[in-house]
Amino acid sequence: MKLANPLYYPISILAGAVVLVVGVRLAGLSNAVALPTAAIVATASATALKSREPDSQKLAKQQLQQELQVLQSSGKSLAQKAEILRQEANQLLTRGSFQLELLVAVQNACDRAIELSLKIDQLATKLQGSNSLLSKSELQQQLLEVQAKQKVSSGIARKQLNLLEESLKHNIAIAQEGQDTRMAQIASLYTLIQEAAGVLQQLQNKLHTADLSNLEQVKELRSLSAELSSFQENLEFLVR
Incomplete structure (x- = not known):
């Protein structure tokens, strides 16, 4: 166990001072004996107090686990909603070739x-895991892949890729500072999942109300389906 500095713990300083006063005035100890004894008491009490404090690494690990649980819960919720939508689509889209394509x-x-x-x-x-941190080079490779895809994308897909590019640049900056990139990566994933869930909800609502004999409304449903798929493609840049 590492010794703690009593200067960071006023109670430890007080304990050492009390020992010093009692030792010199009441017990009649010499300064040569009382001073080291007081220092030992102060250091020992500071070390004991420090040992009771939450460990920073332990706290960081607990926070990471909590954030991962939230992320996993969001992913499962998205999957459950997607399964419900798929079942509803199977029931509603049964007539005509254009409906089958949709x-x-x-x-x-x-x-x-x-x-x-x-x-x-x-x-x-x-x-x-202990080797889970993405290196700067790995993040830069992801960024290059996103930027390459931007060149052949347009519309909503391009907008999503632009947001993903900014997120990766932020993560690279964190990595350059030597900080843990995992929390930033989780935050990026969570944001994209929530946006994907929003598009899925729009698709489900539209499917319930759309006139499937109206080609324009069918086209809108296809567009939402494509947008949802593009979210998944972009998320896969971060989930590998």
Whole structure:
């Protein structure tokens, strides 16, 4: 156990002072004996107090576990909603070739959302390991992949990639400072999951109210399905 500095613990200083006064005035000890004794008492009490304080690494680990639990819960919630949507789509989209095409698009988007939940569970296990920190070079590689995809993307997909690019740049800055990037990575994932859940909800609401004989409304449903799928693709840059 490492010794603690009594100067950081006023009670320890007080204890040492009391020992010094009692030793010199009441016990008649010489300064040569009383001073070292007081110092030992002060240091010992400071060390004892320090040992009762929460360990910073332990606290950080607990916080990481809590954040991972929230992330996993969000992923499972997204997967459950995606499964419900897939079942509803199977019941509603049964007529006409254009409806079958839409059904396939919705099913694909839902499948990717469900798969993502499993990947998040795998990531949670990885992030709790001792070798889980992403290096600066790994983050930069992810950034290059995102930037390459930006060049061939447009619309909502491009907007999502722009946000992901900013998130990765932030994580790289954290890594350059020698800090733990895991919390930032979890925050990025959580934000994207919540946005994906919002799009999934829009798709579900639209599916309930859309006139499936109206080609424009069917087109809008396809667009939402594509947007949901693009979220999953972007999330996979962070979940590997």
